[in-house]
Amino acid sequence: MQTIIRRRLHLPLAVLLLLSILTACGQASTQPSASGSAGSASSGGGAPKVIKAALNTVPVPLFSYLDENNKPAGFMIDYLKELEKKLPEYKFEYESVDNESQLIGTDTGKYAFAANFWFKNPEREKKYLYPQQEFGYSITALAVKPERNDIKTLDDLVGKKLVPMTPVSGFRYILKDYNLKHPGKEIKIEDVEKTTPADDLKLVESGKYDAHFLNVVHFEDAVKKLNLNLKIGGVISKEPVYLLFNKNQTELARKIDETTAELIRDGTLPKLSEKWFRVDVYKSLEYVQQGYRFRKDG
Template sequence: MKTKGLYLIFAVMLLAILAGCGKTAPAVGDSSANASAPNTASPAAKAAPKVIKAALNTVPVPLFSYLDEKNQPAGYMIDYLRELEKKLPEYKFEYEAVDNEGQLIGTDTGKYAFAANFWFKNPEREKKYLYPKQEFGYSITGLAIKPDRNDIKTLDDLVGKKLVPMTPVSGFRYILKDYNLLHPGKEIKIEDVEKTTPADDLKLVESGKYDAHLLNINHFEDAVKKLNLNLKIGGVISKESVYFIFNKNQPELAQKIDAATVELIKDGTLPKLSEKWFKVDVFKSLEYVQQGYKFRKEN
């Protein structure tokens, strides 16, 4: 319950600060700043930006979205959202913090125009939501194991092993499903769990109850550092494209954010943000990312 409370505090503070960042002071001489000033509004004056309701995650995600030591919103995704707001002044984003299931339901029903999270793409979600063509980043996936093991480095090594259970909405489940489709008779067993956290999952590996856990590298590093867990990454196995998901009735918004994202990659903004937060340019090849992570581990 204490952990859940911290997540809710994070969500409330993050949204309050983001909302405050969106406020602008009236310009000098503007009628809203000086009631006695004559109304000189030009017919060509810009229309007020369209308010767009978006869902954010309640749970802080290491390096993606969290509150820093000054209680300021920080992370790769937060910087990305700010860059989008610069590129698309015709919109004003308003955020509401909800859990993953709430984001999916709210976006499907139209309560939110889009859900700002690092969503994987899969056939089930593509039936319900609009995905941009361009990913805004990548989730780097690794295998967490005990430090005395050298027998688990790839997905092939998980056959016959006990993998930590996954929730039904876990994007990593689709990595395993794709693997199993390509390896009939040599499938990786997938166990189910209703809810879990990266910290709890990693504790199961450290205890020896399970052989390995498939997870985002950033979650691994954050949990190991905070909980002083005696674990290592046996291998970096993939970089999964991540996207925002949009309500089906928001094609124009999705297209504009898609185009802005392409520009932010081409002009080097997102690769630089990746270097800033992840210490490696995740837009480069998996081999490059694997070497970058190896360098981080050794240093």
């Protein structure tokens, strides 16, 4: 099945390259007949339904990015390919936009779903439909300078300077939840409009900030590419991540729920996790912590 890609002239060249060759990757959705903006049935009996979905503009190494041959690669790309194999009744049209546009577009019905690594929180649950089954996990960790042995847990961040976060960062909600449970011993959260893992880690290496709270995969990629002198002080949590659906996409969410659970049960997604992250993130946090303790082998 061929995936249709809508190009936007303002996108970076790397993203256009990614989208232009993303022909084997897909996901699906049904859109209520009252609104055909996010999905509509193709003409002809038994023809697949065409669905609009949002992808992330910024390549995220190991999750979704262009490899050295300018071909799409990553855990998310492989996951979407597996979904497409299992759901031939759909045909997918992707548009690459930033995180905020993904949220707005999915809320309004422009997109049937946003294919990204969304954490679940009460604010989003009011506006969007989450499937019951997470498709993976974000392994969160604290990056610090090599000589720092005083920052291993969230408790250790109290009174320390943490690298600022964007308003839509899922890590912010983890910290907000921590602060609610620890009145009088809150972690200070600073705001920033835009950021990248590489820039954030440079702030830690420079000594301007004490630690950065991030996905451990982002740490490995940035340290390898930039040769940063940093380490992981501690692995904090294994956060479930989801695709995010328009509220009306109940049938699509149900089908992807069932398919994702099947891909976990039959070992497909655990194998993909080991392929990309060198550890099976579907196992216990203790297992994952041992797997990330902590390598500088790239």
